[in-house]
Amino acid sequence: MEFFDVFLLEAVINGLLLGGVLALLALGLNLIFGVIDVVWICYAELVMIGMYAVYYFHNVFGWPLWLAMLVAILAVAVLGAALHQFVIRPVLAAEPINQLLVTGGVLFFLQAAATLAFGVEFRNIGVSLPAMQAGGMYLSLARLIAFLVALGGMVGVYLFLTRTFVGTAIRAISQDRAIMPLMGVNANRIFVITSALGGGLAGLAACLLVLQYDIHPAIGLTFGPITFMICVLGGLGNMLGGFIAAFIFAQFISVGGYILHIEWGYVFAFLFFIAMMFWRPQGLLGGK
């Protein structure tokens, strides 16, 4: 019985660590939704591109890992800004659902482009971090790092939004999209900056995930749906709600996966999500 408990505890802790990365993913998506009112269905595909970027800079070009990661984050940030400028901006005035679907088209495009450019083989950056042993439990160091960096990233975003002028403008425009242009704020500039920031967060998540997962063109489908669910469960655009929801989902996946099988962990997480939508459609922390 004690044996069982240790493994269950291991699953709980691993779930906690997974929650950090999921929270980071949700943060980027929530930021974009909160400010621009658009859901990037292709958000996880940006992460996938970021993972490939790290792989290419590090393993093919032979750059040191820190530099490869830094450039990858910047590259995905630029990609995020470009996504807004060339894809979202033309449909901002269209039906909301077209905005959702156009990023679905980008999802197909990025996935196929990655297949075209990189092939369907699984890639690995070949950096394997040791597992730590503590009290009979094996915990992945990569996950611990990811958890800490994700928390750091979130604190960074919080400080940026509350302590800088641009951050204040972003928060202002998320509260009232109509009035800010009248106050002399260039709305499109704020949107592009937000998109770049969201892209940068996707790039950061990519750097953390690349330490734990093999890279392939369809990897986005593994994280994409779960990220949307987290954002909706937390209340779309509500960053604190997304943060809490990420840890709830991570526990479902980790503990559910431990008790049965990893797919069942996801199944329970999604069923829980559907059930919650009927109980609190506005999200965990959403107002009435």
Added chain:
Amino acid sequence: MANPMRWIGLALLAAAPLAGMGNYPLHLLIMTLLWAFVYTGWAIMGRLGLVSLGHGAFLGIGAYVVVMGWNHYGLSPWLGIPLALAVTAVIALLIGYPCFRFKIVGHYFALVTLALSEVARLIIVALRDQTGGSLGVTPVTALADTSGSLVALQFSSKLIWFYIIFAFWLGGLWIWTRVDRSMARLALEAISQEEEAAASVGMNIARLKLGVTLISALMTSLGGVLYAQYQLYVNPETVSGIGISLQMVFGAIAGGMFVRLGPTVGAAFTLLLAEVLRLALGHDIHGLDTTLYGLMLVLFIIFMPKGILGAAQEVWARRRAAPTRAAAPS
């Protein structure tokens, strides 16, 4: 609208396979009509503002319930189909009722239904001992010594499949027309524009939406049955999950989801585009065809949100209207 052109067109389409069509073009034609039926089913609710990303679940239920029943319990598809439709109806009501009752619309509706299609995919994968998991599954064949089996709903002749699916496609268009001409459609269009106002004049929003959802889900589920029985192979990625759900939405949008033949045009367009790109570019450059396909989808939604047929009709209408407007003093 008694349009002789329409009947001639239908007759030509029905006769086309008899004129010695090759196996490959016939296969393309069958797939086009099959997807046209499914996209039409999707568009019946999609055009009313109910953008579902969960239809992959219904397609998957149709395909897998029938094949599992046949493979594991020897249940003839003739009994499997009603079973699959019953399961689909229950799921559609379970998801639809609370959604409409609590007014989950727009992004939220799309994302809740997206969760549904992922649940379906993951359950199929997780039950790998029965379903074969990601490798997919083939219905136990009944084609060994005969050219087909009515009990197993398996036919080796593409001609038979063509007429079965042709009939379903026509039925789908008929359902579209019935819904289009019903009072419910007018009510639902009003709802999709201004839900509160529609409710204030006494419309039972949840019930109307539920009815349309049920029709749409059942059609999609039937499409899944046809797909599995015709292809004699299904796998969780091709009949459920986010990929196929988005494909349905794009097919309907590319053709134009507000006109009756729009989803059909969309199915023909997307299928032919994929085939032409594949033939022109070859297999050597893996992914080039789908890259261009994705790019075109993005361009479509930005520049032609009403779809091919929708945009074409607008142009025709403008041409027809232009001379009269020019003649009238303004």
